[in-house]
Amino acid sequence: MQDRKAITGVPIHELLARRWSPRAFDASRAVSRAQVAALVEAARWAPSCFGAEPWRFLMWDRAQDAAGWQQAYDCLSDNNRKWCKNVPLLFLACAASSFEHNGQPNRWSHYDTGMAALALSLEAVAQGLVAHQMGGFDIPKVRAAFGVPDDFMPMAMIAVGYQAAPEVLDDEETLKKELKPRARKPVAERFFGGRWGAPAG
Numbered sequence: 001m002q003d004r005k006a007i008t009g010v011p012i013h014e015l016l017a018r019r020w021s022p023r024a025f026d027a028s029r030a031v032s033r034a035q036v037a038a039l040v041e042a043a044r045w046a047p048s049c050f051g052a053e054p055w056r057f058l059m060w061d062r063a064q065d066a067a068g069w070q071q072a073y074d075c076l077s078d079n080n081r082k083w084c085k086n087v088p089l090l091f092l093a094c095a096a097s098s099f100e101h102n103g104q105p106n107r108w109s110h111y112d113t114g115m116a117a118l119a120l121s122l123e124a125v126a127q128g129l130v131a132h133q134m135g136g137f138d139i140p141k142v143r144a145a146f147g148v149p150d151d152f153m154p155m156a157m158i159a160v161g162y163q164a165a166p167e168v169l170d171d172e173e174t175l176k177k178e179l180k181p182r183a184r185k186p187v188a189e190r191f192f193g194g195r196w197g198a199p200a201g
């Protein structure tokens with residue numbers, strides 16, 4: 001199994017360093033009901049602007065609902081379908097366009113929903129699982145297939161399951177992505193101190 005722990009500039013928490021987005025999933029291992037409950041609970045406790053909890057998550061567990069899972073899988077882009085065929089659990093994260101309490105536009109809902117998705121992804125790592133978020137899916141198709149209302153934006157699908165060895169990937173391009181070294185931009189290119197563009201620290 002690949003250990004793709006981030007090579008960080010300074011030590012960070014294991015959970016953060018170990019999270020990554022693999023494509024090789026073990027088709028033979030389902031995610032337990034208790035694990036699913038923990039993933040949902042982690043996302044549920046994410047922070048949000050005004051405490052509005054503007055996210056909605058749909059989920060399809062292949063072991064429980066093969067037909068629903070297939071419908072969700074069919075909404076993915078060609079590239080994502082190449083590796084998601086082995087994924088046991090799929091989520092769809094959606095963000096509200098307005099606040100429930102006053103009907104005003106919620107310009108933070110995408111931000112909040114991303115935090116909930118990250119919380120779910122980190123809980124997956126804590127559960128010995130992996131999570132891979134995807135923007136590559138057909139939005140009108142998920143709206144039509146699953147009744148997502150117009151005032152919610154489908155943001156990302158999330159593949160969750162047990163990691164497998166890269167050899168399970170039968171597509172060369174996908175395998176190349178799986179083996180590509182993980183990298184990030186230097187701190188100074190993305191983090192500023194005091195003023196835009198000024199070096200941090």
Ligand SMILES: Cc1cc2nc3c(=O)[nH]c(=O)nc-3n(C[C@H](O)[C@H](O)[C@H](O)COP(=O)(O)O)c2cc1C
Binds near residue numbers: 080137
């Ligand atoms: C909103 C979002 C959309 C993404 N869309 C895709 C996707 O459609 N397909 C894919 O293989 N990976 C997708 N990714 C995964 C990113 O490529 C990955 O997070 C990034 O390359 C960093 O790698 P790491 O997560 O392994 O650190 C997406 C990630 C996010 C957060």
